[in-house]
Amino acid sequence: MINLEFITNTLSLGSLYAMLALGLVIVYGILRLVNFAYGELIMVGGYTMYLLTFYTPLPWLAVVVLAVLAAVVTSLLTELVAFRPVREKSLTAMLITSFAVSTILQNGALLIISPRARAVTLPQIFQTSVMIAGTSVPWRNILTIVTCIATLALLTLLLRRTVLGIALRAAADNFTMTRMLGVPANTVISTAFAISGIMAGIVSIFWIARSASVTPTIGLPPLLVAFVATVIGGMRSLTGAVVGGFVYATIISLLGVLLPPGLVEFREAFMFAFVIIILLIRPEGLIRSKTSVERVG
Amino acid sequence: MNLAARLKPLNTPLTLVAAVLVVAVLAQLAGISLLTRIVTVMFVSLMLVLGLQLYMGNSGILNFAHIGFMGIGAYTAVLFSMTSEAKVLTNSDLYPFLVPLHLPFLPSLLIGGLVAALFAALISYPLMRLSDAAAVITSFALLVIIHVVLLHWDRVSNGPRTLFGVDNYTTLWVSVIFAVITIFIVYFFKESRIGLRLRASRDDRYAAASIGINMEVMRWLAFVASAFIAGVGGGLWAHFITSFTPYSFYLNETFVVLAMLVIGGPYSVSGAVVGTLVVTAAREVLRGIENQVNIMQLFPQGFFGFTEVVLAIVLILILIYRPTGIMGSRELRWPRRRGQAELGEPAEPEA
Numbered sequence: 208m209i210n211l212e213f214i215t216n217t218l219s220l221g222s223l224y225a226m227l228a229l230g231l232v233i234v235y236g237i238l239r240l241v242n243f244a245y246g247e248l249i250m251v252g253g254y255t256m257y258l259l260t261f262y263t264p265l266p267w268l269a270v271v272v273l274a275v276l277a278a279v280v281t282s283l284l285t286e287l288v289a290f291r292p293v294r295e296k297s298l299t300a301m302l303i304t305s306f307a308v309s310t311i312l313q314n315g316a317l318l319i320i321s322p323r324a325r326a327v328t329l330p331q332i333f334q335t336s337v338m339i340a341g342t343s344v345p346w347r348n349i350l351t352i353v354t355c356i357a358t359l360a361l362l363t364l365l366l367r368r369t370v371l372g373i374a375l376r377a378a379a380d381n382f383t384m385t386r387m388l389g390v391p392a393n394t395v396i397s398t399a400f401a402i403s404g405i406m407a408g409i410v411s412i413f414w415i416a417r418s419a420s421v422t423p424t425i426g427l428p429p430l431l432v433a434f435v436a437t438v439i440g441g442m443r444s445l446t447g448a449v450v451g452g453f454v455y456a457t458i459i460s461l462l463g464v465l466l467p468p469g470l471v472e473f474r475e476a477f478m479f480a481f482v483i484i485i486l487l488i489r490p491e492g493l494i495r496s497k498t499s500v501e502r503v504g
Numbered sequence: 505m506n507l508a509a510r511l512k513p514l515n516t517p518l519t520l521v522a523a524v525l526v527v528a529v530l531a532q533l534a535g536i537s538l539l540t541r542i543v544t545v546m547f548v549s550l551m552l553v554l555g556l557q558l559y560m561g562n563s564g565i566l567n568f569a570h571i572g573f574m575g576i577g578a579y580t581a582v583l584f585s586m587t588s589e590a591k592v593l594t595n596s597d598l599y600p601f602l603v604p605l606h607l608p609f610l611p612s613l614l615i616g617g618l619v620a621a622l623f624a625a626l627i628s629y630p631l632m633r634l635s636d637a638a639a640v641i642t643s644f645a646l647l648v649i650i651h652v653v654l655l656h657w658d659r660v661s662n663g664p665r666t667l668f669g670v671d672n673y674t675t676l677w678v679s680v681i682f683a684v685i686t687i688f689i690v691y692f693f694k695e696s697r698i699g700l701r702l703r704a705s706r707d708d709r710y711a712a713a714s715i716g717i718n719m720e721v722m723r724w725l726a727f728v729a730s731a732f733i734a735g736v737g738g739g740l741w742a743h744f745i746t747s748f749t750p751y752s753f754y755l756n757e758t759f760v761v762l763a764m765l766v767i768g769g770p771y772s773v774s775g776a777v778v779g780t781l782v783v784t785a786a787r788e789v790l791r792g793i794e795n796q797v798n799i800m801q802l803f804p805q806g807f808f809g810f811t812e813v814v815l816a817i818v819l820i821l822i823l824i825y826r827p828t829g830i831m832g833s834r835e836l837r838w839p840r841r842r843g844q845a846e847l848g849e850p851a852e853p854e855a
Contacts, residue, residue, distance in 0.1 A: 239636065296824075299566050300827050302566055303823060304823050307816040307819045308820070310815075311816045314810075314816070315813055317808045318813060423809075431648060472652075473656055476649045479646075480645075480649060482641065482645050483645055
């Protein structure tokens with residue numbers, strides 16, 4: 208059961224989930240905002256791909272870049288229009304706002320495009336496989352893993368070597384202090400939302416590739432995955448998000464293999480029960496941030 | 505003591521009940537069946553929003569699981585109120601021991617509420633110490649868990665398929681009676697010792713703890729009471745709609761109920777009432793526009809989602825410009841005669 212196929216599947220799923228979780232945590236770390244509209248960024252990426260491949264002759268690489276760009280622009284716009292004005296009000300106000308933004312984007316897609324699923328045509332490479340050591344491994348999985356490694360490397364470079372990245376990490380530890388030292392809050396927050404958009408955009412390519420179609424509600428499953436992965440890994444730490452993504456993928460794959468057939472369909476419920484248990488016994492997650500703040504109270 | 509003085513503590517609930525009765529009588533007099541349907545659903549929603557206010561308003565904690573408890577209540581009540589024949593007809597896979605169960609409408613509703621409350625009581629106590637993001641994620645997780653279980657437990661819920669054949673017991677006046685009772689319950693909960701302690705811990709948990717208030721227990725009691733109201737509300741709704749799926753108790757419904765409470769003002773019982781009335785009216789107008797545009801076929805792909813988009817924009821605007829909702833933390837009351845000593849309004853809780 209635990210063969211090469213299982214391992215590459217889990218690794219590629221983990222790569223996808225790690226990027227997902229990272230995009231959610233980077234905003235949470237600074238604003239304490241659990242962004243419910245995060246899933247809709249993936250939907251925006253999906254619809255951009257659908258529109259561009261259907262109506263324009265653009266090459267696929269350009270389509271992909273524009274899809275990521277669309278997710279980034281949406282992410283920045285939601286921050287500017289919705290989150291910035293309520294930021295100073297209260298956390299609850301911001302959470303409800305993110306829920307409302309998610310509703311607007313979802314129903315906006317319903318309104319502008321269609322409630323029905325739209326097919327996204329993908330290049331051949333997403334459907335073919337390659338033989339490695341006697342097992343066929345889909346190219347899609349290899350691409351996911353490679354993209355994840357590249358993205359993580361670039362992000363690490365950005366966060367460790369640039370002033371903006373250092374400011375971002377400082378803000379995640381202590382936002383008030385960072386602001387006092389002269390780092391403009393809006394720049395930091397916008398950067399975080401931009402990175403969040405990049406992550407969602409990249410994930411949308413691979414997520415859409417799985418179903419080859421996009422619907423207005425496609426953002427919910429990845430949002431749920433991101434929630435669970437971040438809670439497992441620890442919501443205050445970027446490393447934690449990556450670890451959480453891989454742990455989530457491993458557990459869900461194992462549950463798929465080990466659970467009796469009648470219970471497999473309940474595995475989402477098991478995952479969320481797991482989240483509740485983690486929040487209770489280890490609220491800081493697997494990876495503790497240096498400046499962990501208690502989440503109880 | 506004269507009558508006026510004796511009625512003083514009842515001023516707010518009686519005012520709210522009067523408002524509810526006026527709407528109900530007007531709907532009855534108009535005699536338009538569509539209007540009666542809208543108003544009936546509105547009173548069921550009112551019950552749900554009041555239940556949400558009971559927990560969210562007094563504890564200050566956002567709760568996404570409310571509609572999940574509504575779903576539990578709806579499915580449980582229906583299992584008891586339907587006849588054996590109807591049950592087998594809609595779901596042939598039902599557990600055999602569930603088939604012969606049959607009770608009148610009212611006990612079925614109460615059992616629905618009790619099962620929801622029991623589930624809430626068992627699962628929620630350890631969650632009550634969490635707040636902010638952790639509380640939101642866990643309540644959201646609860647909603648997802650309940651949804652997944654309802655969706656896949658075919659032998660109880662008929663799975664993702666529509667459950668049909670429920671008798672229509674919830675008339676306009678049944679919904680009015682339940683709405684009125686809920687107004688009293690929620691108002692007296694807020695003014696009770698538990699409600700007062702809970703609000704004290706919401707405003708300053710350390711000060712509250714220092715005078716011996718056990719915040720977790722207070723939150724837990726409110727959460728269970730809130731789940732009970734949601735469960736009964738779910739049963740009422742089920743016996744009005746008469747056919748539904750687990751998707752009826754998920755994010756769309758959660759958004760509507762949350763919008764009603766936040767727009768009206770989560771910190772007062774009057775806010776829940778005002779929000780439900782205002783949002784229901786607004787939704788019906790927007791839906792009317794949506795239908796009209798669809799009939800005229802202005803858009804080839806159909807015109808769906810307009811109502812939700814507008815409602816969500818209004819919700820964000822309210823959060824920006826009036827984060828405590830239309831009512832703030834004030835309660836509606838019958839105007840007092842001049843010259844009477846006015847107590848200062850309670851301070852609005854820090855949002």
